[in-house]
Amino acid sequence: MSDTTGRTLRLLSLLQAHREWPGAELAERLGVSPRTLRRDVDRLRELGYPVHSVSGPAGGYRLEAGTAMPPLLLDDEEAVAIAVGLRTAAAGTVAGIEETSARALAKLEQVLPSRLRRRVNTLHTQTVALPGALPRPWPAVDAETLAVLAQAARDRERLRFGYRDRDGAESARLAEPYRLVSAGRRWYLVAWDTGREDWRTFRVDRMTAPRAVGVRFAPREPPEGHIERSIVAPISRHRAVVTLHAPLEVAADRIWPSDHVRLEAVDERTCLLRTGGDSLEWLALTIGLLDLDFTVHEPPELADRMRRLAGRLRADQGSTEPPERQ
Amino acid sequence: MSDTTGRTLRLLSLLQAHREWPGAELAERLGVSPRTLRRDVDRLRELGYPVHSVSGPAGGYRLEAGTAMPPLLLDDEEAVAIAVGLRTAAAGTVAGIEETSARALAKLEQVLPSRLRRRVNTLHTQTVALPGALPRPWPAVDAETLAVLAQAARDRERLRFGYRDRDGAESARLAEPYRLVSAGRRWYLVAWDTGREDWRTFRVDRMTAPRAVGVRFAPREPPEGHIERSIVAPISRHRAVVTLHAPLEVAADRIWPSDHVRLEAVDERTCLLRTGGDSLEWLALTIGLLDLDFTVHEPPELADRMRRLAGRLRADQGSTEPPERQ
DNA sequence: GAGTCGCGGTCAGGTTCCGGCCGCGATCGG
DNA sequence: CCGATCGCGGCCGGAACCTGACCGCGACTC
Numbered sequence: 248m249s250d251t252t253g254r255t256l257r258l259l260s261l262l263q264a265h266r267e268w269p270g271a272e273l274a275e276r277l278g279v280s281p282r283t284l285r286r287d288v289d290r291l292r293e294l295g296y297p298v299h300s301v302s303g304p305a306g307g308y309r310l311e312a313g314t315a316m317p318p319l320l321l322d323d324e325e326a327v328a329i330a331v332g333l334r335t336a337a338a339g340t341v342a343g344i345e346e347t348s349a350r351a352l353a354k355l356e357q358v359l360p361s362r363l364r365r366r367v368n369t370l371h372t373q374t375v376a377l378p379g380a381l382p383r384p385w386p387a388v389d390a391e392t393l394a395v396l397a398q399a400a401r402d403r404e405r406l407r408f409g410y411r412d413r414d415g416a417e418s419a420r421l422a423e424p425y426r427l428v429s430a431g432r433r434w435y436l437v438a439w440d441t442g443r444e445d446w447r448t449f450r451v452d453r454m455t456a457p458r459a460v461g462v463r464f465a466p467r468e469p470p471e472g473h474i475e476r477s478i479v480a481p482i483s484r485h486r487a488v489v490t491l492h493a494p495l496e497v498a499a500d501r502i503w504p505s506d507h508v509r510l511e512a513v514d515e516r517t518c519l520l521r522t523g524g525d526s527l528e529w530l531a532l533t534i535g536l537l538d539l540d541f542t543v544h545e546p547p548e549l550a551d552r553m554r555r556l557a558g559r560l561r562a563d564q565g566s567t568e569p570p571e572r573q
Numbered sequence: 574m575s576d577t578t579g580r581t582l583r584l585l586s587l588l589q590a591h592r593e594w595p596g597a598e599l600a601e602r603l604g605v606s607p608r609t610l611r612r613d614v615d616r617l618r619e620l621g622y623p624v625h626s627v628s629g630p631a632g633g634y635r636l637e638a639g640t641a642m643p644p645l646l647l648d649d650e651e652a653v654a655i656a657v658g659l660r661t662a663a664a665g666t667v668a669g670i671e672e673t674s675a676r677a678l679a680k681l682e683q684v685l686p687s688r689l690r691r692r693v694n695t696l697h698t699q700t701v702a703l704p705g706a707l708p709r710p711w712p713a714v715d716a717e718t719l720a721v722l723a724q725a726a727r728d729r730e731r732l733r734f735g736y737r738d739r740d741g742a743e744s745a746r747l748a749e750p751y752r753l754v755s756a757g758r759r760w761y762l763v764a765w766d767t768g769r770e771d772w773r774t775f776r777v778d779r780m781t782a783p784r785a786v787g788v789r790f791a792p793r794e795p796p797e798g799h800i801e802r803s804i805v806a807p808i809s810r811h812r813a814v815v816t817l818h819a820p821l822e823v824a825a826d827r828i829w830p831s832d833h834v835r836l837e838a839v840d841e842r843t844c845l846l847r848t849g850g851d852s853l854e855w856l857a858l859t860i861g862l863l864d865l866d867f868t869v870h871e872p873p874e875l876a877d878r879m880r881r882l883a884g885r886l887r888a889d890q891g892s893t894e895p896p897e898r899q
Numbered sequence: 900g901a902g903t904c905g906c907g908g909t910c911a912g913g914t915t916c917c918g919g920c921c922g923c924g925a926t927c928g929g
Numbered sequence: 930c931c932g933a934t935c936g937c938g939g940c941c942g943g944a945a946c947c948t949g950a951c952c953g954c955g956a957c958t959c
Contacts, residue, residue: 251916251946252578253620256644263680270936280918285937294579296684303926304934312684316652318582318644319684325677326642332658332674334716337755344654344696344829345755346723351651352716353724354589358622358636358643391682393663397672398679427672434671526694532861535886536854553886559866560883577915577947596905606949611906629957630903 251287254279258287260320262298262310266402267463269307270300305463323363330355330367392457393427396436399459400424403466406438408457410449422447423464439467487530487549489520492540501537527552577613580605584613586646588624588636592728593789595633596626631789649689650830656681656693688826695827695862714760714777719753722762722777725785726750729792732764734783736775748773749790754804756833761804765793772796774803812849813856813875818842818866827863853878 254277261273274284288298288308297313300306310317321329330352337348356364399406403423410420422438425446434451491498495512498520502510509521520541522530531553534541543550580603587599600610614624614634623639626632636643647655656678663674682690725732729749736746748764751772755761760777772795817824821838824846828834835847846867850856857878860867869876 252581252616255578256582256620259644263683266683281936282919282938283917286916288936289938290578294582300936301926302924302934302936305927306925306935308936310684312686312690314686316647316649316686316689317684318585318646319681320644321642321677321680323642324673325680328662328673328677329655329659332662333655335662336654336658337716337719338714344657344831345760346753346831347650347654347829348658349719349723349753349755350727351647351654353720353727354647354651355645356717356720357592357724358589358638358645360638360640360642363642364638393675394679394682397675398683401676401679427675526862528862528864531886532858532882535882536857538881538885540885540888556861557883557886560861560879560886607905608907608950609948612947615907626905627957628903628905628955631958632904632956634905 255287255290256318256320258284259291259296259310259317262291262308263317263320264322264401266398266404266459267301267307267309273308323360326355326359327363327366330359330363334367392451392454393434395457395459396424396427396451399457400427400436402459403463404459405441405462405464406457407460408449409455411453411455420449421460422449423467425467427451485527485530485546485549487520487522487534487543488545489522489534490542490544491518491520491537492516492542493518498537498539501539528556531556581613581616582644582646584610585617585622585636585643588617588634589643589646590648590727592724592730593627593633593635599634649686652681652685653689653692653696656685656689657696660693691826692829695864696829718777718780718783719760721783721785722750722753725783726753726762728785729789730785731767731788731790732783733786735781737779737781746775747786748775749793751793751795752800753777754800755831756804763795763800763803765795772799774800810851811853811856811872811875813847813860813869814871815846815848815860816868816870817844817846817863818868819844824863824865827865857882 257277258273261268261276270281270284274281277284277287279287288300291298295313295315296317297311299309299311301309333348333352333355337345337352359367396406398404406420406422406424408420408422409417411417421441422436423441424436424438426437427434436449436451436454438447438449439445440447490513494516495510495518498518499510502520510518512518520534522534527549530549534543535553535556543553583603584599587594587602596607596610600607603610603613605613614626617624621639621641622643623637625635625637627635659674659678659681663671663678685693722732724730732746732748732750734746734748735743737743747767748762749767750762750764752763753760754763762775762777762780764773764775765771766773816839820842821836821844824844825836828836828846830836833849836844838844846860848856848859850859853875856875860869861882869879
């Protein structure tokens, strides 16, 4: 049995499925001796995939980001999610990468098992069937954060983060994430709060700087039906509050309405814009492009960013001819 | 030299990059004898990946859809496209798979090289429809069709399809696809029409039942500027020429390569960007988000728009308190 | 019908792989 | 500070594997 290639692939798959593994468990799963496992790991390293290792108790192996993409080993659901995401992106929901998305989609669909293809079809038609509601404004959630949370929950790693509760009070938390839940556009993390010694449901948008602390914990089940809560506000990294020195109607005319935008009149010549976004540059530019006089109230960083951008933009635009027509 | 595992991986990668390969070429690329190649193919089959083969001249190997997902071997752009698609899907743009998308994203981001991560970030913020540039409903292009076209173009396979031209006249076409181009919400296929013996640009939504006919053709280059003339120019109202005060590599890293974008080095610290778009605001936004110093040469309106934008951003007084807390 | 191409059997020689054993060093907990 | 745990990598011997070469066969195209 020419097992070694397949085993190496299986090892890669395991390393992608969980972030960190103790060597002994890997060896057992692959059905080889620990010595051979070390050799397999070396093989992966020689192939250019950086496998990081930690000595001592609680040591183990983990696959890190290197300079080249390793082969992605996906389970069924993930493959479906990717296919659906690519279809949507190719449909023009995401600007600028349509053609590449189509190419990636071609590659994936070439090898996509037919039972999965069926699922992709039903899912895709389900989601795109809302022509009116299709053009989404900006992303509701910080994807980076989601990825961190999903990973911590998957790998059963303790999570440290700041949390701002309903009343705005900040606190530092240490929790054992159980599952990431999305309800509508909102995301929640169900977790065991080790400080409070109880189950909590955290709104993801109120969490700050979550990071896996590297300590694994024993799984734990939450009580039946623990996952209920209701909230309103959108989820984005930066929330902006800006006064626009223009009548409400004028402003409303230039702003693409969405869940993430609130516009209220202050008086007949002024209105207040509340909005949010993942990047300060994005906020600065979209606000600036409204072409209205405005005053930024929050966040303070936004004003800084605007000044910096203004500096870039000011520099003698259009004064010169392009260098040379090659 | 323990090459065999890596070679098997490389073989898998080749089989995903093109649909069909003649055995001799695969053997040469992998640097082994044809006999060994056959053994490698057998190995893949034993691992459960269905490699189909065709005898006779024009024979070769092709990887087909099996019962399990094979490891996906992605190039940089594809990886970025998938990451962006997943982020968007996870953010709730696509209903029903948010949690799975987040999981897949975690898996991908764990191994995503950092240079790609930057591209994902800048791209991700651009997913929004602009105020002003309202997304009008468009004859939806079938993702399945797109995948077929992208694959045929990639693999250089002749394509047979029906086409309904501007006047509604139907015709059957046989063409050698060159490239799939997306402009705005529309898709075009640039191809050599073997019947007309000339280059044609087909609108994808007017094509019916395209399918790869299985015949490979020798690649052929369209005349210089053909794509720009037939698609980019008519579609994008504004064509911009901008000097970026950054090395080519830095700029290339932040700009999504597409048919609408040309980037050339001027010297070691400067490069020239040519791009196009429907709206000045969109152009200003994408250029502004690059976070690079730049100088706009064309069009003059864009330079004006940038100056105005700079004025707005600078004019903000940055007062701290909003008028009244509602 | 000729030529091309994939298929798979066989063989021989060299290489690799594996498990077991060892001492080493890093890390964590007491 | 010490001991336990875990990853590291050298070494060994025997078994297994991999490779290239050669062969005749069958499928397919022109």
